[in-house]
Amino acid sequence: MRDELQELVDEVSRVLGAPATLEDAGFTLLAFCAHDDSGADPMDAVRTRSILTRGSTSETRRWFEDFGIASATRPMRTPADPAAGVLTRLVLPVRHEDRTRGYLWLLDDGRIDPDDHADPALRRALDLAADAGRTLAGRPADDLGQVLADALAGRPAARAQAALRLGGRLPGDGAQVLVALCPADGSPAPGRPLPAAGAVATVVEDGIAVLVPLPSPADLRPAGALAAASLAALPAGSTAGVSSARRGTGDLPGQWGEARAAARVAAAVDRFFPVARWGELGGWRAATALPGPDPVLAPLLADPMLATTAETFLDCAGSAARTAAALHVHRQTLYYRLGRIAALTGLDLADGDARLLLHTGLRAARLSGEPRFHRP
Structure with a gap:
């Protein structure tokens, strides 16, 4: 296959009369060709680094992706940056099945008009780019x-x-x-275009897992953009969860567990819907590890009003004034309900351990889809 790609790049270079480079969507060099009729092929720092290291730096990727190449469907030109020693390039998106598989880059010194649809050389090069897309999709x-x-x-x-x-x-x-996408209808479609360069997706059980490269562990914007764009293409009510950021891939299963748990919280709790980040879940993280509520809460969960009262009371850190205001009830009504909660569960609401059991159990009930439990 490498020989096939090399022949294709050689032909593109010949047709357009310019040095050509083929990279995949992650900017990994796959093949390159010089075009040295005059003995003075143009070279710049980006092309040199790509050939020598078989790839590009994250800064180089971001610089080119800022021009929209990841979503481009037609030829385009990226500008030169003389201060950085970067030459202008003609970019031919290498696509197949509505997905960018890579890029053909040509250092043509600005000669070729990317919008000249009548140019037979450009049309032939686009056909070759399509061939490259089919090849890369099948390798x-x-x-x-x-x-x-x-x-x-x-x-x-x-x-x-x-x-x-x-x-x-x-x-x-x-x-x-890792981003977990959980379609509301339970039927994931893994072939959707991914709006983040270098992202990798697969179906795992009833969800879609997406590995998203980041500029840095603190910059989650690519994951947020991918989640938002993906949810827009999924059925209403679908959710997404974003794991904590890591350097390297040493704990992908652990990150997948975080992302899945965050997506479950997003589906159960309005303030996290539709995208929840593991690092922002707070006490909900502990609840995601529970298989379900403690059996002692069964009588309480049968009464949605009392269950909601108990959760609101605990969310308000046991403040009667704040709880009554949040529920829009008189404080005496609240005290009556709290007494009923204690009687149904046998738990002393003045005891810290009892409160912890009750609070985590109520949250676990939400995550398990308890049908009679109201959403917050």
Whole structure:
């Protein structure tokens, strides 16, 4: 396949009369070709680094992606940056099935008009770019979705090997998060375009897992943008969860658990809907680890009004004044309800352990989809 891609790049270079470079969507160099009719092929720092290191830095990726190349469907031109030693480029998106698979870059010195649809050379190059897209879509080495599935749910040996492969695809310092997409209708569609460069998606059980590279562990914007764009294409009521950020891929199963748990909270709690981040869940994180509410809460959960009163009281840190105001009831009504809660559960609401059991149990009930329990 590498020979096939090299022949394709050679032909693009010949047709357009310019040095050509083929990179995948993660900016990994796949093939390149010089075009040296005059003995003075143009070179710049970006092309040199790509050829020497078989890839680009995260800063280079961001610089080009800021021009919209990841979502481009037609040829476009990126500008030169003389101060940085960057030449202008013609970019041919390499796409297949509505997904960007890579890029063909040509250092043409600005000669070719990307909007000249009548140019036979450009039309031939676009046909070759389409061929490259089909090739990249079908290559086993490019099936990173299966690699991600192995890293999350494969056998231990397969997980470790898959994690290493994915780690080698991360740019810069290797920062990344996992995003869990949970379609409301329970029927994930993994072939949707991903609005984050370098993202890898796969179906795991009834959700979609997406590995999203980050500029840094503190910059979760790519994950947020991907989650928002993905949810817009999924059925109403779908949710997303974002794991904590890590450097490297050493704990992808742990991150997947965080992302899935966050998506469950997003589906159950209005203030987190539709996208919840693991790092912002607070006490809900403990509740996600429980299989369900303690059996002692069963009588309370049968009464939605009292269950809501108990949760509001605990959310208000046991303040009767704040609880009564939040529920819009008289304080004496609240005291009556609290007495009923204590009688039904046998729990002393003045005891810290009892409050902890009650609070986590009520939250676990929400996460388990207790049908008679009102949403907050």
